[in-house]
Amino acid sequence: MPSPLLEVKNLRVEFPTRRGTLVALDDISFDIAPGEILGVVGESGAGKSLTGSAIIGLLDPPGRVASGEIRFDGRRIDNLPYEDMRKVRGRQIGAIFQDPLTSLNPLYTIGRQLVETIQTHLPVNAAEARKRAIRLLEETGIPAAAARIDQYPHQFSGGMRQRVVIALALAAEPKLIVADEPTTALDVSIQAQIISLLKRLCKDHGAAVMLVTHDMGVIAETCDRVAVMYAGRIAEIGPVHDVIHSPAHPYTAGLMGSIPAMDDDRERLLQIDGAMPRLTAIPKGCAFNPRCPRAFERCRVERPELIAAGRTRAACWLHADTVKAAA
Amino acid sequence: MNMTADSTVATKPLVEVHDLSKTFDVSAPWLNRVVERKPRQFVHAVDGVSFAIERGKTLALVGESGCGKSTVARLLVGLYAPTRGRVSFDGVDTGATFKSADAQTLRRRMQMIFQDPYASLNPRWKVADIVGEPLREHGLVAGSGGLSSKVREDALKARVSELLQSVGMAGADVEKFPHQFSGGQRQRISIARALATQPEFLVCDEPTSALDVSVQAQVLNIMKDLQRKQGLTYLFISHNLAVVRHVSDQVGVMYLGRLVELADKLALFATPRHPYTRMLLDAIPDIHMSGRSRTPVQGEVPNPLNPPSGCSFHPRCPHANERCKQERPALQRLKGVLIACHGVEEGRI
Numbered sequence: 001m002p003s004p005l006l007e008v009k010n011l012r013v014e015f016p017t018r019r020g021t022l023v024a025l026d027d028i029s030f031d032i033a034p035g036e037i038l039g040v041v042g043e044s045g046a047g048k049s050l051t052g053s054a055i056i057g058l059l060d061p062p063g064r065v066a067s068g069e070i071r072f073d074g075r076r077i078d079n080l081p082y083e084d085m086r087k088v089r090g091r092q093i094g095a096i097f098q099d100p101l102t103s104l105n106p107l108y109t110i111g112r113q114l115v116e117t118i119q120t121h122l123p124v125n126a127a128e129a130r131k132r133a134i135r136l137l138e139e140t141g142i143p144a145a146a147a148r149i150d151q152y153p154h155q156f157s158g159g160m161r162q163r164v165v166i167a168l169a170l171a172a173e174p175k176l177i178v179a180d181e182p183t184t185a186l187d188v189s190i191q192a193q194i195i196s197l198l199k200r201l202c203k204d205h206g207a208a209v210m211l212v213t214h215d216m217g218v219i220a221e222t223c224d225r226v227a228v229m230y231a232g233r234i235a236e237i238g239p240v241h242d243v244i245h246s247p248a249h250p251y252t253a254g255l256m257g258s259i260p261a262m263d264d265d266r267e268r269l270l271q272i273d274g275a276m277p278r279l280t281a282i283p284k285g286c287a288f289n290p291r292c293p294r295a296f297e298r299c300r301v302e303r304p305e306l307i308a309a310g311r312t313r314a315a316c317w318l319h320a321d322t323v324k325a326a327a
Numbered sequence: 328m329n330m331t332a333d334s335t336v337a338t339k340p341l342v343e344v345h346d347l348s349k350t351f352d353v354s355a356p357w358l359n360r361v362v363e364r365k366p367r368q369f370v371h372a373v374d375g376v377s378f379a380i381e382r383g384k385t386l387a388l389v390g391e392s393g394c395g396k397s398t399v400a401r402l403l404v405g406l407y408a409p410t411r412g413r414v415s416f417d418g419v420d421t422g423a424t425f426k427s428a429d430a431q432t433l434r435r436r437m438q439m440i441f442q443d444p445y446a447s448l449n450p451r452w453k454v455a456d457i458v459g460e461p462l463r464e465h466g467l468v469a470g471s472g473g474l475s476s477k478v479r480e481d482a483l484k485a486r487v488s489e490l491l492q493s494v495g496m497a498g499a500d501v502e503k504f505p506h507q508f509s510g511g512q513r514q515r516i517s518i519a520r521a522l523a524t525q526p527e528f529l530v531c532d533e534p535t536s537a538l539d540v541s542v543q544a545q546v547l548n549i550m551k552d553l554q555r556k557q558g559l560t561y562l563f564i565s566h567n568l569a570v571v572r573h574v575s576d577q578v579g580v581m582y583l584g585r586l587v588e589l590a591d592k593l594a595l596f597a598t599p600r601h602p603y604t605r606m607l608l609d610a611i612p613d614i615h616m617s618g619r620s621r622t623p624v625q626g627e628v629p630n631p632l633n634p635p636s637g638c639s640f641h642p643r644c645p646h647a648n649e650r651c652k653q654e655r656p657a658l659q660r661l662k663g664v665l666i667a668c669h670g671v672e673e674g675r676i
């Protein structure tokens with residue numbers, strides 16, 4: 001097995017506030033192999049976007065990495081000075097955000113933004129950078145790229161803008177792309193185009209992807225592995241097929257059951273009662289225990305670590321027995 | 328026009344929409360038009376839409392942003408006045424009624440649920456006032472004139488908690504403000520408010536699009552339970568086909584202001600006829616990874632200010648020919664569904 005491209009170990013992100021410290025992410029550990037697509041899924045407030053921000057070093061203050069470490073290509077990046085991190089970001093780790101309009105500067109032509117990005121990170125002259133920019137736009141499926149490169153973002157439609165943003169993220173040939181809800185702001189017919197584009201380009205360029213989304217369908221179509229997050233922790237992580245078809249964590253099972261699918265004729269959807277706890281009131285023990293249909297005594301007192309469960313790993317005491325049996 | 332399935336002709340539909348159109352004037356200001364010689368410009372947001380909804384059934388309208396589905400919703404409840412066409416509710420023409428003295432009665436019978444539960448509830452009002460307002464406005468609190476205000480207030484409170492309980496919330500929540508609730512709870516408050524007037528018809532404009540999936544399931548289940556218990560009729564607007572498949576009886580697919588296909592749910596999802604419907608179905612990510620083959624989706628929705636000639640879908644359609652570019656197809660009954668497509672009519676598709 002190749003050594004991982006990105007290693008996140010026991011990451012803890014805190015927000016100090018006047019009323020005490022909020023622990024937004026706690027004990028997050030995972031890694032991404034070169035060329036792999038890891039999905040991070042969860043409901044609003046689960047901490048999935050925050051995990052992405054922590055990796056690219058763009059946590060909004062007062063948020064900070066309180067403990068744990070993030071390693072990229074074997075080098076620790078969570079404690080780099082701002083200027084050093086700037087060089088990693090863009091060159092080594094590209095980023096794609098949800099709203100393509102706010103990711104682009106409305107006052108510059110997209111050509112200028114692309115050329116600037118390329119020249120910041122790669123030793124090429126202006127003419128060569130422009131040639132590269134046009135080639136990137138062509139690769140992302142923008143028709144008449146040579147002409148459209150001199151247009152402004154407002155002259156592009158939503159789907160076309162997101163293509164430009166993908167071209168920008170790929171401009172410096174990064175090894176990892178952190179894509180935060182890249183299709184959420186787009187229409188369904190455009191979503192499918194963008195997802196397959198992202199998948200194809202990252203494969204062509206050999207870039208690994210961390211795909212943050214709330215859409216399980218997108219995960220199923222795109223990713224190799226998936227991490228399911230709940231209340232700032234990873235509830236389950238494993239190969240996509242296993243997590244979807246035989247979820248080991250009751251939360252994953254509930255999440256899957258609550259999604260109406262095209263091939264099911266249930267009269268009622270499975271529902272998880274209640275809502276995800278706020279960060280100020282995370283329950284003792286397993287954070288999911290008040291909503292969990294299978295919770296028992298231990299879940300209410302002791303917090304579970306990720307435990308091997310079949311081919312996935314789940315933070316759930318239901319699987320504690322299998323560990324004992326194996327030992 | 329008979330829009331209903333043959334087995335149910337006997338009952339008259341609750342809502343009938345005929346040739347409904349709405350045009351918005353988006354021209355530049357007068358001075359710019361004169362000085363810069365800019366022409367007047369109009370967007371045909373809804374263009375000749377006709378459908379009918381049976382009592383106790385759900386019609387879903389699907390389509391991408393800008394296809395006019397929300398405009399249809401607003402036209403139905405009277406938030407917009409139609410440019411052309413007619414809506415009749417229980418046999419009464421709503422366009423005339425909304426202007427007459429009977430408007431209040433009509434409004435009581437139809438209510439709307441909006442997409443964003445963060446924007447549709449007044450942040451300065453307590454839940455008791457939010458849900459109680461329609462009761463006060465329509466004079467629906469038990470008893471009339473003779474009762475003291477104290478008795479009336481108590482009756483109002485009791486009714487509000489009853490409404491909250493019907494959507495699965497605690498009666499004690501009446502004293503709270505909207506910010507104290509999560510998105511799903513707020514949407515339930517919106518539903519309770521809509522139910523306050525005991526309407527027969529609910530227009531739901533993307534009621535779960537702003538919600539997380541587990542919360543979406545809660546809201547969809549409540550909506551289905553209420554329909555079964557109270558015999559409600561829904562117009563359900565959504566861009567999520569899987570959700571539509573779950574809640575609806577009939578589905579209308581809209582593209583650039585027009586209905587392109589209208590069929591029973593099972594027929595539409597089993598054998599989609601219109602190329603646009605097929606494209607939408609193909610675009611849904613396959614959550615169970617069954618390895619279903621997908622046709623790549625081409626192009627984007629054109630600018631509604633300048634829609635293509637003929638069939639407005641022809642630039643993206645793999646089956647388009649000369650006729651599709653010239654002549655606009657009419658919605659007609661073909662192979663048991665209503666469809667607007669030359670290809671299907673000619674048997675090419």
